[in-house]
Amino acid sequence: MEILAALLGLLGGILAGLFGVGGGILFVPTLVLVLGLTQVHAEATSLLAILPAVVAGAWRQQRYGNVDWRAALIVGLGSIAGVEGGVELAKALSEDVLRRLFAVFMFVVAASLAWRAFRAQPAYPSDDDSDRSRGPSFRRV
Amino acid sequence: MKRPSRQSRLGLLNGVASDASVVRLLGIGLVAGVFSALFGVGGGIIIVPLLVAVVGFDGRRATGTSLAAIGITAGAGAVAYGLHGDLKIGSAALIGLPAALGAVAGVTLQQRLQTRTLTIGFSLFLTAVGIRLLV
Numbered sequence: 448m449e450i451l452a453a454l455l456g457l458l459g460g461i462l463a464g465l466f467g468v469g470g471g472i473l474f475v476p477t478l479v480l481v482l483g484l485t486q487v488h489a490e491a492t493s494l495l496a497i498l499p500a501v502v503a504g505a506w507r508q509q510r511y512g513n514v515d516w517r518a519a520l521i522v523g524l525g526s527i528a529g530v531e532g533g534v535e536l537a538k539a540l541s542e543d544v545l546r547r548l549f550a551v552f553m554f555v556v557a558a559s560l561a562w563r564a565f566r567a568q569p570a571y572p573s574d575d576d577s578d579r580s581r582g583p584s585f586r587r588v
Numbered sequence: 589m590k591r592p593s594r595q596s597r598l599g600l601l602n603g604v605a606s607d608a609s610v611v612r613l614l615g616i617g618l619v620a621g622v623f624s625a626l627f628g629v630g631g632g633i634i635i636v637p638l639l640v641a642v643v644g645f646d647g648r649r650a651t652g653t654s655l656a657a658i659g660i661t662a663g664a665g666a667v668a669y670g671l672h673g674d675l676k677i678g679s680a681a682l683i684g685l686p687a688a689l690g691a692v693a694g695v696t697l698q699q700r701l702q703t704r705t706l707t708i709g710f711s712l713f714l715t716a717v718g719i720r721l722l723v
Contacts (some may be wrong), residue, residue, distance in 0.1 A: 479721070
C-alpha cells in the first residue's frame with residue numbers, strides 16, 4: 448500500500464503539472480481510499496504533501512518571470528485569516544458530509560477541465576481570456 | 589507635450605489602484621484560505637480566476653503568482669491542522685516527495701503533448717473518483 452501510495456503521489460504530481468491543477472485534488476482521495484485516512488486527516492496531510500510540488504512549481508514560474516511576489520505575499524497573508532475558518536468548518540462537519548462535499552468539488556473541477564478542453568484552450572489561459580472574462584465586447588469594440 | 593501633468597496623473601492613479609488592489613488581494617486570500625483548508629487543496633482553482641477577474645492579471649502571471657501564494661496558504665493550513673493533531677507527516681512525505689518530481693516531469697510533458705484528449709480523460713477520471721467517494 449505504501450508503494451502504491453508513493454506511485455500515486457508521483458502520478459498525481461505528473462497530472463498536476465500536466466493539467467495545471469494542484470496535487471490536492473488527487474492526494475485527498477489517494478490518502479482516503481489507498482492509505483485509509485479519515486477525510487479530515489487526508490485533507491490536513493494533503494496540505495503538507497502539496498508543499499514540495501508548490502515550491503518546485505513556483506521556482507520554475509519565477510524563472511519565467513510569472514510570479515508577482517508582492518501580490519502573492521498579500522494573497523498568502525489574507526489566506527491565513529481564512530485558513531482557520533476552513534479548518535473549523537471541516538472539523539465541524541461530519542466525515543460523511545465532508546467527503547461528499549469533496550466529491551462534489553471533484554465534479555466541479557472535472558467539469559471546468561472538460562469545458563476548458565472543449566474550448567481547446569492551452570493549459571495556461573492566454574491574455575485573451577482576461578478580456579473574455581470581462582464580457583465579450585469589453586476590449587474588442 | 590504635457591508630460592509632467594500626465595505623469596502625476598498616472599502616479600495618482602497608480603496609488604489609488606494599488607490601495608484598492610491590496611484590499612482585493614487580501615479578499616482573494618481570505619476566500620482561498622477558507623476553501624483551501626476546507627478541502628485540503630491549494631486553492632489555485634479559486635485564486636487563478638479571481639486574480640484574472642478581480643485584479644486583471646493575465647493567465648500566466650495569475651498562475652505563477654497563485655503558486656507562490658499557495659505555498660503560504662497550504663503551509664498555514666498544514667500548521668493549523670497540525671495544531672489540532674490531524675497531520676500524518678509520514679503519509680505526507682510518502683506522497684508529496686514523489687509528487688514534486690512528478691510535477692516537474694508533468695510541466696515538461698505539457699510542452700510536448702497535445703493535451704485536449706488527455707484533459708477530457710482526466711476529467712472523466714476525476715468524475716469516477718468523485719463517484720467512488722460518494723458511495
